[in-house]
Amino acid sequence: MSTWIRETLHPDYAQSLRVDEMLYDSETDHQRLKVFQNATFGRVLTLDDVVQTTEGDNFIYHEMMTHLPILAHGAVNRVLIIGGGDGGMAREVLRHRSVAHVTMVEIDAGVVDFSRQYLPMLSQGAFDDPRLELVIADGADFIRSTKGGYDVIIVDSTDPIGPGEVLFTETFYGQAKRALTGDGILVTQNGVPFLQGEELHNTMRAFKALFVDATCYLATIPTYAGGPMAFGWGTDGAARATPLDVLQGRFDAAGIAPEYYTPAVHQAAFALPGYVSRLLP
Structure with a gap:
């Protein structure tokens, strides 16, 4: 029989993935890492048997x-990524030639080391980009x-358990806002609202x-089962109101070729179903 990994993140719902081949299985100082x-x-x-990312749908x-x-803001120079040890977030940020500096703060050096070895298709050389500063820290x-001065802060956290729990506190969010420029944007991973x-x-x-502007937007990611995933959005600027033609112009000028993102999807992502809207204060 095949081996299956059963994810038990939720108390009354679980998903399973078949393990065709186990490539890595080891404990670090913080958590148990597996790649299969x-x-x-x-x-x-x-x-800890909770899916973080996959080669197939991480994009x-x-x-x-x-x-x-980045495209909503329109003039991003400095980006801070909290988490993201697999390098996928840095990969996408660094596609923007206009971004001069990216700081990536990862608590677990083991995640970076084995991602470079076992998941190089996620980072695609991002760790070797001179614009990336990797900091191993909480x-x-x-x-x-x-000292701050970031135009965009991306909190690529695990779920609010274990090492990631502190990244979901009011104190953390307040300190993140202090680290933003005046019209900077904070985006966060906020799980599957359903x-x-x-x-x-x-x-x-x-x-x-x-x-001033606090909401969330959505995307459907197959391995984060249970419905669309929510991403928190916070800014004192007017970036969310950027017209579609302006987004399209910035997108064309950036010269990137995403597999999922388009300017039209960008705008539509802020249209929330009723059950999600009712979760917002």
Whole structure:
């Protein structure tokens, strides 16, 4: 019989992925890392048996957390990524030639090391880009002490359990806002609202107290099962109102060729179903 990994992130719902070949299985100081091969999704990364990213569908998650705020802003120079040790987020940010500097703060050096070896298709050379500064540190500690000046901050966190829990607090969000430029944008991973509604509600409550424009947007990612995933959006600027023709112009000028993101998808992502809208304060 085939071996299956059963993800038990939710108390009353689970998904399983078949393990065609286990490529890596090891404990780090923070969590248990596995990389395995799956016929549909390619290489799959799990932390404590919770799916983090896959070779097959990671492009949706990474494109929507990077191109959307960068193109909405229109003049991004400095980007901060909290988490993202697999390198996929840095890969997409660095596609923008206009971005001069990216700081990536990852708590677990083991994630970076084995991602470079076992998941090179995710980073695609991003770790060797001279614009990338890799910092091995706790993201909450870093955000507390940084001088800031970031145009976009991307919180590519795990779920709010274990090492990632502190990245969902009001204190962390307040310190992240302090690290933004005046019209900077904070985007966050906020789970699947149908199954993790409280997580989104709590983040949006904090964002509403901090930002002039606080909402979320959606994308459907197959391995994050249970419906569309929500991404928190917070800014004091007017980036969300950027017209479609302006987004299209910026997109064309950037010269990128995403597999999921388009300017039209960008605008549509902010159209929320009723059950998601009701989770916002």
